Amino acid sequence: MTKLPGNAGVSLLGDKSLEFYRDPVSFCQQRIEKHRSRMFLCRLMNRPTAFICSVQGMRELLCEKSSLFLKDPTDLMTNMYGDTIVTTNGEEACLLRLSLTSHFTGSCLGSWSDYIASVCERCLKDLSVSGQPESVYTAFKSLGTELVLGLFLNVRAEKQPELFQEISQLCTQHWHGLISAPVNVKVPMWSSGFSIALDARNKLMDIIKDKLENDKEGFVGSLGSLPLPDSSSAAQHLLLFISALIPKALASLLNSFTLALGGNGQEKARRQAAEDPDYLCRVLLEVQRLWPPFIGGRRIADQDSTLMGFHVPKDFGVIYISHAVHRDPEVFQEPDAFLPERWSGRNEGHEHFLCSFGNGPRSCIGAKLTNVFLKEACVYLLNNFDWCLDPPVQNLEYKWLPVSRPANPPTVTFTQRDHTLSGRSDTS
Numbered sequence: 527m528t529k530l531p532g533n534a535g536v537s538l539l540g541d542k543s544l545e546f547y548r549d550p551v552s553f554c555q556q557r558i559e560k561h562r563s564r565m566f567l568c569r570l571m572n573r574p575t576a577f578i579c580s581v582q583g584m585r586e587l588l589c590e591k592s593s594l595f596l597k598d599p600t601d602l603m604t605n606m607y608g609d610t611i612v613t614t615n616g617e618e619a620c621l622l623r624l625s626l627t628s629h630f631t632g633s634c635l636g637s638w639s640d641y642i643a644s645v646c647e648r649c650l651k652d653l654s655v656s657g658q659p660e661s662v663y664t665a666f667k668s669l670g671t672e673l674v675l676g677l678f679l680n681v682r683a684e685k686q687p688e689l690f691q692e693i694s695q696l697c698t699q700h701w702h703g704l705i706s707a708p709v710n711v712k713v714p715m716w717s718s719g720f721s722i723a724l725d726a727r728n729k730l731m732d733i734i735k736d737k738l739e740n741d742k743e744g745f746v747g748s749l750g751s752l753p754l755p756d757s758s759s760a761a762q763h764l765l766l767f768i769s770a771l772i773p774k775a776l777a778s779l780l781n782s783f784t785l786a787l788g789g790n791g792q793e794k795a796r797r798q799a800a801e802d803p804d805y806l807c808r809v810l811l812e813v814q815r816l817w818p819p820f821i822g823g824r825r826i827a828d829q830d831s832t833l834m835g836f837h838v839p840k841d842f843g844v845i846y847i848s849h850a851v852h853r854d855p856e857v858f859q860e861p862d863a864f865l866p867e868r869w870s871g872r873n874e875g876h877e878h879f880l881c882s883f884g885n886g887p888r889s890c891i892g893a894k895l896t897n898v899f900l901k902e903a904c905v906y907l908l909n910n911f912d913w914c915l916d917p918p919v920q921n922l923e924y925k926w927l928p929v930s931r932p933a934n935p936p937t938v939t940f941t942q943r944d945h946t947l948s949g950r951s952d953t954s
Contacts, residue, residue, distance in 0.1 A: 527837040531561035534574035541569045550821050550926050554579055554850050564854065565834050575824075575843035576833065579850030581857045581879045583834045587825065587846055589886035591833070595825035595844055597888075606703055606727065607769070608762040609755075611891060618755065623891060625752045626763070629745060630891050635898055638677055642899060645672050646906045648684070659916040659937035666780040666903075670773025671697070673899060678767040679737055680744045693733060693768070699726035701770035727765065734764045767892075774929040775819035776896065780903055781931070782817035783810065784938060785922060786864055789914040795866075800908035803901075808866040810900055811877060816864060818848040818882035821926045848881045849926065911940040 534540060546553045546568075554577060557566050564580035578584055587595055596615045604613040611622040628634065649669040653660055671694055675681045683690040703723020737746050738760055749760040787796050787809070799806040824845045827838050838844060853861035857879055859872060873879070883890035890896070907913075916939035923933045 527832055528835050530565065530567040530576055530836045530838070531563045532557065532567035534567055534569040538572060541572050543570050543572075546570060547927055550847065551849050554847050558850065564850065565836055570843060570845065573841075573843045574839075575845055576836070576838050578833065578844065578846040579854070580834065581851055581854045584846045584851045584881050584885060585879075586833050587844060588823075588881065588884060588888065591831060592886050592888060594828055594831045596828050598824060598826050598843075601824070606700070606723065607766045608758070610759075610762050610766050612766060619888070622754070622759075622763075623887075625754055626891055629748065629752075630895050635895060638895075639898065639902070641676060642673060642902045643906075645669065645676060646903050648672075650903065650906050651910070654911060654940040654942045657939075659939050661935045662784050662938045663777050663781045663932055663935040666777035667773050669780075669903065670776035670899075671770075673776070674768050674772050678745050678764060679734070680741055680746055689733075693730065696726045696730050696733075697768060697770045699723060700730060700765075701774075703727070730765055730768075731761055734761045734768075738764070771929065772892070772896075774931065776899055776903075778817065778819040778930050779810075779813060779900055781936070782813045783900075783904055784907070784913065785915070785936065786813055786816075788938060789918075793912065796908055796912070800905070804870075805866065806901065806904060806908075808869040810897075810904065811869045811880070812864055812866045814882045815852040815858070815880055816862075817924065817930060818852060818880075819930050820882060821849060821930065822847045822851075822881070823884060846881060849930075851879075851881055910943055912943060913938050913940045915939075 535542075542553070557568065557577070558564055558579055564578070565583050566577050568575055568577060578587055597613055597619075599613075599615070601613060607613065609618070611619060611626060614622060646669065649665070649672060653665065672683050672690075675690060675693060676683070679693070681690050681693060700723050703720050703726070738750065741747055742750075746764065749764070752760070754760055754763075786792070787799065795809070799809050822845055824843060827840050827842045827844060829840050831838050833844065852858070855861050857873070857876070858868065869876075878885065883893040883896065916937055920936050921934045922936060924930050925933050
């Protein structure tokens with residue numbers, strides 16, 4: 527077994543968490559170049575941690591050796607959401623996945639398609655009305671919020687506007703607890719962000735429990751029939767599914783899609799994506815590859831093991847970095863270039879090399895539903911609008927934690943497509 531390049535330093539003083547959180551992409555790239563390895567050792571969250579930046583290492587961690595590397599039971603996600611499919615390990619995680627999978631596949635996805643289409647039209651139809659630049663990331667977050675609250679909680683913005691706004695605000699407050707120091711402090715006239723998040727969670731749980739008790743329709747109504755571990759499990763999972771995390775991930779991907787296909791130089795690509803569903807799939811794969819909504823995921827070694835031939839001792843942390851994995855030059859030629867055609871050429875059938883939503887037996891249970899969301903929104907945009915950055919020169923750098931998003935939300939001007947002229951052109 528080979529020793530990991532790099533070092534974990536000493537406790538506390540050697541910790542690199544702050545440097546990593548400031549700019550995880552540069553943090554990893556500098557160490558890949560320094561160690562000439564796409565796997566290296568560092569100290570993160572005051573624990574020796576192996577960083578994985580290659581497709582091979584990611585696949586070993588999440589697929590072949592997934593039973594040897596566990597979710598961290600002290601993770602902040604557990605504090606904020608309880609025991610869910612995302613935070614549990616072993617048999618409990620398997621049973622939860624078996625119970626919930628049917629609600630995210632097959633006929634359930636089909637039954638939601640009309641609602642998803644209606645929300646996309648209602649939220650996106652006015653993008654060109656003002657004639658002024660739109661903050662697309664903000665618009666797409668609103669779209670994502672309507673989708674998740676409507677699908678998972680039966681709360682529709684157009685039918686229950688006050689309840690919808692209340693839940694939206696509580697979800698935002700709860701989300702901020704995930705990015706706050708876990709310090710529960712309340713004093714007169716001030717509360718810590720974590721304390722506010724916990725209060726928001728309690729209020730959301732009251733709303734959710736009331737829904738579970740009284741609403742027998744749709745997703746929320748069907749949870750009562752599932753073989754979940756206890757009475758609180760359904761509520762905890764609903765809290766997870768309506769989290770602000772999902773709208774932010776959708777907004778991130780739709781924002782990246784809009785930028786990738788924006789402007790006159792991409793008009794041909796927009797037309798091809800509108801007319802050819804297979805090409806649209808390739809575009810979305812490339813968007814996901816270059817701009818994954820989540821920077822990666824973390825595990826704890828349950829026993830001594832190896833990854834990529836390197837020794838990983840028991841209790842070491844292991845983190846895979848999706849941004850770096852997706853740019854592994856051994857798998858993706860011209861890794862920094864936006865090339866949708868790669869998915870019908872050298873990388874055809876290689877979707878399993880992506881890890882935006884995890885990979886292997888613990889991958890995101892909602893990945894297929896997310897894909898339906900994205901395709902419906904993208905098809906609506908492509909069929910109804912052309913668009914370009916306005917102003918044409920903007921800072922398009924990304925922040926990568928806790929969800930990737932533009933450092934400065936870009937503004938885009940949309941113009942309504944003239945379907946009459948388009949039709950004449952197609953038949954001429």
